[in-house]
Amino acid sequence: MSLPLLPTTVVGSFPVPEWMERLKTDYSRGRVSGAQLADVHDMAIKAALRDQELAGIDIVSDGELRRDNDVDYFLARLPGIEVRRATKDFYFDYHDLAVTAPLPPATGDELAWLADDFAFTAAQTTAPIKFSFTGPYSLARRLRNQAYADQRALVLDLAHRLNGAAHALAARGATLLQIDEPFLAGYPGDVTVAVEGVNAVTAGVDVSWALHVCYGNRYARPSWEGHYDFLFPAVLDARVDQLVLEFARKGYEDLPVIEKFGWDRTVGLGVLDVKSQEVETAETVAKRIRAALDLVPAEQLVINPDCGLRNLSGAVARAKLAAMVEGTAQVRRTLRPLPEPIVQGA
Incomplete structure (x- = not known):
């Protein structure tokens, strides 16, 4: 893709x-049909894509608008997963999910429906698309594990299913896939298992491939606090091309950690605090990017919200x-190479 x-x-x-x-929510309570909700999702995704295009975003997403949350959309229809309560009071609530026997x-x-989701999005836009899904470690953390002797075995079993989805997505034309591990920051001692799961997916x-690790974003509140040094050096073994990290809310003191451990791939730089309703100025965004450029070359940076x-x-x-x-454009203008001087008489 040309970017x-x-x-x-x-x-x-x-x-x-x-x-x-x-x-x-009405659908989660059994009051709206699946066909009606699918029509609503189609319309909302088209609107979200248009919003991103009008804003000038280079790589767009479907907004994950078909999903009720970051777990149930993947697990509730997965063979071998027990849904102990079929309805929910609010669509964003988590189901009570259990695995009582090893997955088939x-x-x-x-x-397979993830590839269909991507294909619908691709038909609505000519822009490059990032397609994301929750990683095996975070999915395993939301399951009552009554079948596997240890967490690692469950993580890897889920990872094999996500790998199948990734193959199907690539076959339908996906070129940029992102694994989200929002629960990893809460269990930093499990980073080696999580990275093993990531590698099984990819x-x-x-x-x-991008890997997104944040500190949780449930109801616009962080679930945990800490620093990204817990990712290293284990994440250096992750077979991904980009780390997408939260910085705007927390500050940029973790950036030296990335440089210290020699991360030589792309960094998705969080420059918007999504847990605040305050709108950043373009100048604030530009300042945050310039701070990162002191440690990470421009060629290794992708600019995104937290x-x-x-x-x-x-x-x-x-x-x-x-x-x-606009803030990114301000920085780009300062990074353009100066024109060659005109030599008189040449």
Whole structure:
């Protein structure tokens, strides 16, 4: 894909309008049909793509608008997973999910609907697309494990199913896939297991891979606090091309850690605090990018919000993205090579 220096993107999710929240909740309570909800999702994804295009985002996403949350969309329909309560009071709530026997052998098509999701999005835009899904470690953390002797075995079994989905996504034209591990920051001692799971997901899938690790974004609040040094050196073994990290809310003191351990791939630089309704100025975004450029070359930076935009209002999200694009443009202009001097008489 042809991209400018300091390409802009989103992490994944997009705001869910209140009217859509009501419809999704009605569906979770059994009051709206799946066909009706699918039509709503199609319309909302088209609108989210248009918002991103109007803002000038270089790499867009579907806004994850078909998903009720970051776990149930992947696990609740997976063969071998027990859903102990079929309905939910609010669409964003988590199901009570359990695995009471080892999952059946992976066939590669357990998560086939993800490729359909991507294909719909690709038909609506000519922009490059990032397609994200929750990683095996975080999915395992939301399951009542009553079947596996240890967490690692469950993580790897889920990873094999996600690998099948990744193959299907690549076959439908996906070129940039992102694994989200929002629970990893809460269990930093498990980073080696999480990286092993990531590598099982990416194995044999020839696309660009990103790994997003944040401190949680449930209801616009962090679930944990800490520093990204826990990722190293284990994450250096992750077969991914990019680390997408949260910085705007926390500050940029973790950036030297990335330099210290020799991360030589791309960094997705969080420059928008998605847990705040305050809209950053373009100048603030530019300042944050310039601070990162002191440690990371421009060629290794991708510019994005800290995390998904789900918990922001549509107006605030659009304003933040516009500021991000303009702030990035300000920095790009300063990085352009100077024109060659004109030599008289040459």
